[in-house]
């Protein structure tokens with residue numbers, strides 16, 4: 001079974017409109033056949049079937065507004081194959097035509113709020129409803145039984161204040177890297193979307209979920225660091241990076257003082273280069289690349305956006321790695337090899353020839 005999801009059409013938009021649906025439930029489609037046409041404010045995309053099979057659990061109709069990552073349908077090899085799709089993140093359409101996130105719609109119903117009175121831009125968010133109710137300081141992550149979060153001590157000078165998005169293992173590594181190598185930065189708090197997560201990480205308070213990012217921007221916080229490694233779901237890192245950017249955050253490059261980065265290296269934004277890593281001469285890194293501990297990127301490599309070179313991975317000279325690909329721990333990539341987009345190379349592999357998009361290389 002393959003689940004077909006709404007793609008990221010352009011970087012700063014989570015939402016898109018279904019302008020045409022070309023298939024119907026149970027229809028047999030061939031690989032490359034157009035399933036539907038999706039439109040953001042800047043582009044229109046024909047979404048093709050990646051595989052031949054039967055359209056199942058078709059969830060969209062013309063005029064729908066859907067979000068990046070929402071399931072559109074499944075494509076199965078037979079009509080009787082079981083299919084389960086998780087709920088969409090698409091906004092709910094309220095009476096009167098306003099659109100709200102699911103959590104905002106639930107609050108509107110719970111408190112009997114008149115949605116037309118809620119101050120908002122675009123979709124009505126949970127934070128907008130809580131602000132309307134005078135509860136915006138309440139932790140947005142969970143029901144009110146969660147202890148009130150630490151207030152966000154922003155301080156007067158926010159020029160070097162940074163918020164970390166994520167509260168797991170990768171966040172801990174990022175915190176140490178900032179403390180060790182960017183003493184000019186002051187970590188003001190962590191936002192994390194997990195329910196029932198901890199209240200702090202390494203002494204830094206968790207101040208809420210992504211719903212508080214806008215509040216943080218409004219209070220002058222400009223810098224953010226992505227503390228989510230999501231090594232088994234690297235495309236998520238791309239989505240969350242774009243979410244931070246779309247809220248106006250600048251995402252600085254973080255380079256551990258015990259990493260080696262040659263002066264001729266060029267890079268975009270939000271790259272993280274950890275202790276023991278080596279990025280050699282004339283390498284180019286895109287945005288949001290992780291060069292994890294003791295990874296080696298040899299001369300003239302070109303590493304595209306959102307790639308994760310995990311600990312101890314070794315790239316020979318002039319290797320190219322496409323966006324969102326992951327090179328597993330201890331894996332090596334031979335001189336001049338081209339690795340496509342959305343590739344996963346599992347730990348301990350030796351790549352001697354080019355790898356196509358979306359390939360998964362297991363041992």
Ligand code: JB3
Pocket residue numbers: 166167168169170171192193194227228229230231232236240292310311
């Ligand atoms: O391999 C190494 C050296 N590090 C791994 C890193 C690259 O990736 C590490 O061992 C973990 O495998 C992973 O670190 P990460 O992403 O911090 O995973 P974990 O420790 O499980 O913490 C998950 C964090 O990601 C928590 O803060 C979750 O709330 C958040 N998270 C997980 N899924 C998510 C989602 N946050 C959002 N917004 N959306 C999600 O779907």
